[in-house]
C-alpha cells in the first residue's frame with residue numbers, strides 16, 4: 001500500500017485515503033485543488049500542471065517555501081527543534097505566540113510538526129491554539145530533509161495561490177480536473193474559514209455547467225456516528241464510501257479507535 005510521509009501536518013488530512021481516491025481520478029489537462037491543506041492528494045498525483053489554493057495564506061506561503069526553498073525552512077526548523085530539546089516546552093509556547101503575531105510560515109511549520117497530533121486548530125480570533133505534544137519530540141531535522149526534498153520534487157508542477165476556492169478555480173475548463181476537500185460542515189471552528197453550503201452547491205452546479213470533472217470528499221461515518229449530509233443527487237454521478245482507517249481526532253478525544261468511512265462524490 002502506498003504510504004505518504006507527511007511534510008506539513010494538517011487537520012483533515014486525506015493521507016490515509018490518498019491511494020483509494022487517486023484510483024478514481026481520470027486523465028486531465030490541469031489539476032486544481034482549492035482546499036489544499038496538507039496537500040496529500042496533490043502529492044499522490046504529482047501533476048505536471050496544477051494550481052492549489054487555500055484560504056489560509058500563511059499555509060500557502062509555507063507551501064511555496066517547501067517547493068522552492070526547503071533548505072532555509074529546514075534550517076529554521078532545526079534551530080527551533082534544537083531549542084525545544086534543550087530548553088523545554090516553553091519554547092513551543094514562545095513560538096506559538098510569535099506566530100500569532102507575525103504569521104511567519106517557518107514558525108507555522110514548526111508548530112504543525114510539534115503540536116498535539118499535528119492538528120492545526122484555530123480559536124475564533126483566527127489564532128493557532130493547539131498545545132505541544134509532550135510525549136513526542138517532533139520529527140528529527142535529519143529525517144525531515146529527504147521528506148522535504150521528495151515533496152518539493154513532486155510539487156514542482158504546482159502553482160500555489162491563497163484565496164477562496166471559487167477564486168482559485170475561476171479559470172477551469174473542460175478537460176481540467178478539480179479535487180475538492182472542503183472542511184466538514186460540522187467542524188466549524190477547527191479550521192480556518194468556514195464555507196456556506198448553498199454557495200458550495202451553486203459552485204458544483206457551475207462546475208457541472210462547464211463540464212469540468214470533479215471529485216469531492218465531503219461527509220462520512222465515524223464509528224456509530226453518521227455525519228452524512230444530503231448532497232442533491234443531480235450534482236454528481238457516483239457516490240463511493242472509502243474506508244479511512246481510524247480517526248485520529250476521535251483518538252485524541254477518548255482514546256478509542258473507530259472506523260471511519262468518508263464519501264467521495266464524482267460527477268463523471
Ligand SMILES: C[S@@+](CC[C@H](N)C(=O)[O-])C[C@H]1O[C@@H](n2cnc3c(N)ncnc32)[C@H](O)[C@@H]1O
Pocket residue numbers: 010011012013014015034035036037038039040041053054055056163164165166181182183184191192193194195
Ligand atoms: C479538510 S482540509 C483539506 C485537507 C487536505 N485535503 C489534506 O489532505 O491535508 C480543508 C481546508 O480548506 C481550507 N478552507 C476553508 N475554507 C476555505 C475556502 N472558503 N476556500 C478555500 N479554502 C478553504 C482550510 O484552511 C483547510 O486547509
